[in-house]
Amino acid sequence: MVVSMVANADTAPGIDAALTNLVPWQGPVAPRAHLHTDAPTLDLSGTWRFQLVDSPFDAPEGFFDPGFDDTDFVNLAVPSMWQMTDPAGEAPFGRPAYLNVNYPIPVPASDEDIVVPNENPTGCYRHTFQVSETFTNADRVLLRFEGVDSFARVWLNGVELGWTKGSRLTSEFDVTAQLRPGRNVLAVAVSQWSDGTFLEDQDMWRMSGIFRKVTLLARPQGGIDDLFVHASWEDGAAKITIDGPDGATVAIPELGVTTTCNTEVTVPDAQPWTAETPRLYDTTVSTGSETVSLRIGFRTVAIDGDVIIVNGHKVVFRGVNRHEWDPHTGRTLDEETMRADLELMKRHGVNAIRTSHYPPDARFLDLCDEYGVWVLLECDLETHGFEWGGWDGNPTGDDRWYDCLLNRVQRTVERDKNHPSIIGWSMGNESHCGEGIRLMNDWVKHRDPSRFTHYEGDHAHTISDVWTVMYPRMEWVEAVRDRTVMPGAEPVPQTGRELGLPFFMCEFAHAMGNGPGELADYEERCFDPHFHRDRMHGGFIWEWIDHGIDTGRGYAYGGDFGEVLHDRNFVCDGLVMPDRTPSPGLLEFTATMGAVRIEVDGSRLRAGDGITVINRLDFADLSDLEFVWQLVDDGKVTDEGVLDIGALPAHQSWTGSVPVPDEISDRMVVVVEARLVEDTIWAQAGHVVTRASGLLIPEPLPRPCPPASSHPRRDGSGWVLGPARFDRRGRLVELGGNGIVTPVLDLFRALIDNDRASSLARNNIGGSALAAGLDRLVHTTVSVREEGDDLVVVTRSAAAAARDSMTTTWSWQAVQVDEGSEGIHLDLHVEPHGHWPAMLGRIGVTMGLPDEWSTVSWFGLGPTENYPDSQHAATWGRWNSDVASLQTPYVMPQENGLRQGVHELTITGPDGGLHVAADGGWPAFAVRPWTSKALFSADHTWDLEPDGHTWLTLDALSAPLGSTSCGPMPIMSHRLYARPVDLSLTLSLI
Numbered sequence: 001m002v003v004s005m006v007a008n009a010d011t012a013p014g015i016d017a018a019l020t021n022l023v024p025w026q027g028p029v030a031p032r033a034h035l036h037t038d039a040p041t042l043d044l045s046g047t048w049r050f051q052l053v054d055s056p057f058d059a060p061e062g063f064f065d066p067g068f069d070d071t072d073f074v075n076l077a078v079p080s081m082w083q084m085t086d087p088a089g090e091a092p093f094g095r096p097a098y099l100n101v102n103y104p105i106p107v108p109a110s111d112e113d114i115v116v117p118n119e120n121p122t123g124c125y126r127h128t129f130q131v132s133e134t135f136t137n138a139d140r141v142l143l144r145f146e147g148v149d150s151f152a153r154v155w156l157n158g159v160e161l162g163w164t165k166g167s168r169l170t171s172e173f174d175v176t177a178q179l180r181p182g183r184n185v186l187a188v189a190v191s192q193w194s195d196g197t198f199l200e201d202q203d204m205w206r207m208s209g210i211f212r213k214v215t216l217l218a219r220p221q222g223g224i225d226d227l228f229v230h231a232s233w234e235d236g237a238a239k240i241t242i243d244g245p246d247g248a249t250v251a252i253p254e255l256g257v258t259t260t261c262n263t264e265v266t267v268p269d270a271q272p273w274t275a276e277t278p279r280l281y282d283t284t285v286s287t288g289s290e291t292v293s294l295r296i297g298f299r300t301v302a303i304d305g306d307v308i309i310v311n312g313h314k315v316v317f318r319g320v321n322r323h324e325w326d327p328h329t330g331r332t333l334d335e336e337t338m339r340a341d342l343e344l345m346k347r348h349g350v351n352a353i354r355t356s357h358y359p360p361d362a363r364f365l366d367l368c369d370e371y372g373v374w375v376l377l378e379c380d381l382e383t384h385g386f387e388w389g390g391w392d393g394n395p396t397g398d399d400r401w402y403d404c405l406l407n408r409v410q411r412t413v414e415r416d417k418n419h420p421s422i423i424g425w426s427m428g429n430e431s432h433c434g435e436g437i438r439l440m441n442d443w444v445k446h447r448d449p450s451r452f453t454h455y456e457g458d459h460a461h462t463i464s465d466v467w468t469v470m471y472p473r474m475e476w477v478e479a480v481r482d483r484t485v486m487p488g489a490e491p492v493p494q495t496g497r498e499l500g501l502p503f504f505m506c507e508f509a510h511a512m513g514n515g516p517g518e519l520a521d522y523e524e525r526c527f528d529p530h531f532h533r534d535r536m537h538g539g540f541i542w543e544w545i546d547h548g549i550d551t552g553r554g555y556a557y558g559g560d561f562g563e564v565l566h567d568r569n570f571v572c573d574g575l576v577m578p579d580r581t582p583s584p585g586l587l588e589f590t591a592t593m594g595a596v597r598i599e600v601d602g603s604r605l606r607a608g609d610g611i612t613v614i615n616r617l618d619f620a621d622l623s624d625l626e627f628v629w630q631l632v633d634d635g636k637v638t639d640e641g642v643l644d645i646g647a648l649p650a651h652q653s654w655t656g657s658v659p660v661p662d663e664i665s666d667r668m669v670v671v672v673e674a675r676l677v678e679d680t681i682w683a684q685a686g687h688v689v690t691r692a693s694g695l696l697i698p699e700p701l702p703r704p705c706p707p708a709s710s711h712p713r714r715d716g717s718g719w720v721l722g723p724a725r726f727d728r729r730g731r732l733v734e735l736g737g738n739g740i741v742t743p744v745l746d747l748f749r750a751l752i753d754n755d756r757a758s759s760l761a762r763n764n765i766g767g768s769a770l771a772a773g774l775d776r777l778v779h780t781t782v783s784v785r786e787e788g789d790d791l792v793v794v795t796r797s798a799a800a801a802a803r804d805s806m807t808t809t810w811s812w813q814a815v816q817v818d819e820g821s822e823g824i825h826l827d828l829h830v831e832p833h834g835h836w837p838a839m840l841g842r843i844g845v846t847m848g849l850p851d852e853w854s855t856v857s858w859f860g861l862g863p864t865e866n867y868p869d870s871q872h873a874a875t876w877g878r879w880n881s882d883v884a885s886l887q888t889p890y891v892m893p894q895e896n897g898l899r900q901g902v903h904e905l906t907i908t909g910p911d912g913g914l915h916v917a918a919d920g921g922w923p924a925f926a927v928r929p930w931t932s933k934a935l936f937s938a939d940h941t942w943d944l945e946p947d948g949h950t951w952l953t954l955d956a957l958s959a960p961l962g963s964t965s966c967g968p969m970p971i972m973s974h975r976l977y978a979r980p981v982d983l984s985l986t987l988s989l990i
């Protein structure tokens, strides 16, 4: 065993010795399940005394002695992460640092001892508590730490108990000999860096402290230290055996079961547990001295050929990767927040969680059992930063580390082994692969053969029970599905064994910023939407929540705290915003990947098959839902009813229709909503599980307005045509006497995260866009001429130094919009010249309107923002909003707020405003109180200030979202390259 020299330094005896000795812990008792017991427990959470020093060498001499004078210490809440104390203000205990792959400390080479910096922030904690004789008379007393990041050395009443590593893993010290009746003083020295740091290179904020609960547990003689529940469901029969103390009584009152530990019994009439029907049975296990309460779910996980089955049925994961996060407390979560996560997930159709990349707070798994989700429980392990050195010295392939690896996975499995929600164990994330992973996997398979094992980095496919990948191209996944040759550029090692394994994407659809797009495509091509019972098991979106830190004026991300190295906003890549507001991406997830799918084709209603409801659940029927339809004419409900689909069984679909009036218009919509019939624990009756809509006339109708009598008229400053005034260059500058910033061709969008290059992005869409000068086009009037009733203006748009250009022909004509009032009609034609290699952000026009015009009403897709590859969550209809509410405040400002399918739009103020009617095609629109360029330049939401205009963009074509920030390029059919487009609009004044 290699022991670092620094670790042996005696400057601060007792504090630093074990930091880097590659021994996982010393002192704790064997890992065991967290059990709910009637034996006394004492929650030690609360206000502790605390002092942060720069290095373990600087710990105050003897600070762990009960008599130490800690008046110099300050108060700190336990649990908490010390860097989350006023991080954007005084930050008395240092600030958070965000890193993805890079280690925050120097990395050892394979031929070196393991060392960590002497500058190693160390928190000295003291806590005085009282115990009654209940504890001091107990047979044994344990002190449990559920999470300390990253190294803790522990003393009780001045006596050292030992030390532990493994930040998200439980450690229990036996304190029987040290505990005194009355006053006790607990002291803990927590160091930020240890050899554990090299095993904890997860993509997240690097922060420290006693961040999960600390509890004192009295252990009675003859008590129940550990249990292992085996509750199965096979061929309709439930069976249970609980490994535990011989003779302990097991009782499941609801099922009339009374038995003893270590005896298998068959349980008649039990319902199985599934994520869809999370049936739990309250169970007690008792000895004379202790009763433990369990909530048992009967279920059997198996792999049948290359299919994962639970209770005999294939399951598909509509999952998310979940880090623990709160914008105020970091990775310290209260139960309310954990419940909020599960309620949001259940409401939005998420059925599975990968606990990336560590075991969550233990209470969360009780809640997973209760709410019903499939859990892939991951060990606290990631060594990604070794990749930059070619994985030289990587712990999973270096036997010096194997004890630490085994210790981690043993603590993971032992703590959580009794949860029915956990169906698979994951060894960790991004740690390359070596014998260490095999040892972990072997241990898990031996200890718990009832679940599958997972490790994505097992690229030779000799270890894991499943084959998983991250961020694949869809074509590639289809090849996996179809068992054909893997397409071109991304060859995978095909060792053979993987071809017989179940398959899922443990990460896909990177939800960073505006996105992910293409979810409907992933669902259709990479899941198993047609129930083939094949190897396709869906996947887990990366990731659940943006890890933004609340600064009081907005959310901070990497680099905002002066970090030496950081990865910017890569930490804000979730389906919910830092405050858990659902993002448009989560709504799209629900509409496309949620298990209840509604499809509406308004043009097929008369034919009787315009509505399809698909139950993509794997077990349950849809009797808990009512399918309400409404016929809506330009915002007014004209008819409604309930679809009679009965209790649609799992994997079945229903097709039918609703009555359609004789006269229909292109503003008529049928909307179908699936609503909960009764309250559940995750939502109330009436909650809309999903919704879909369709236009009765799904194609644009030409709506020509009669020409007005006005012709273009020249005056000294340009032209006048109906309500419009043009300058001498033919630029529209006034409408009905209101000055406007002339409309120009717009090809640019404020780059979204998926456009931007990063260390993990496989593209530089945005780099090409900026190189092409999309954000700095120069618009030149080439000609202005009167052509009959039309004023025809030709402009050429190109960037400095660029040759590629767009020629835009603007044909303006005065038209009659209402009796006595004139509007102006624009026929726009855009024609590219040159090569235009870059993908474009849009092909549209942008103009500046008076800022008092800030109330918006439109007929089109809404109310949520929508993009070409993310539009299933949007509903056709009439929507009203104001400009401010149409902005989506992504943590890092970027293009947002687009709404497509615009038939008609008004933007009004107190004294009138603008009406835009689309004829011939439906543009998309965005309105903003700032320009796209300002949006692009802003680093944070607080950098954005309204600039005195309401900027209106109307896109003939808009770019997709994709998820290229850490995924493949958008599929070819979604990409927007230069091409000729037409747009027809009528502008009039209100």
Ligand code: IPT
Pocket (backbone or CB within 6 Å): 100, 202, 203, 356, 357, 429, 430, 470, 471, 507, 510, 542, 570, 573, 760, 966
């Ligand atoms: C992948 C990581 O597993 C995950 O933790 C996160 O960092 C994600 O990337 C990006 O947000 S690894 C990558 C090499 C695809």
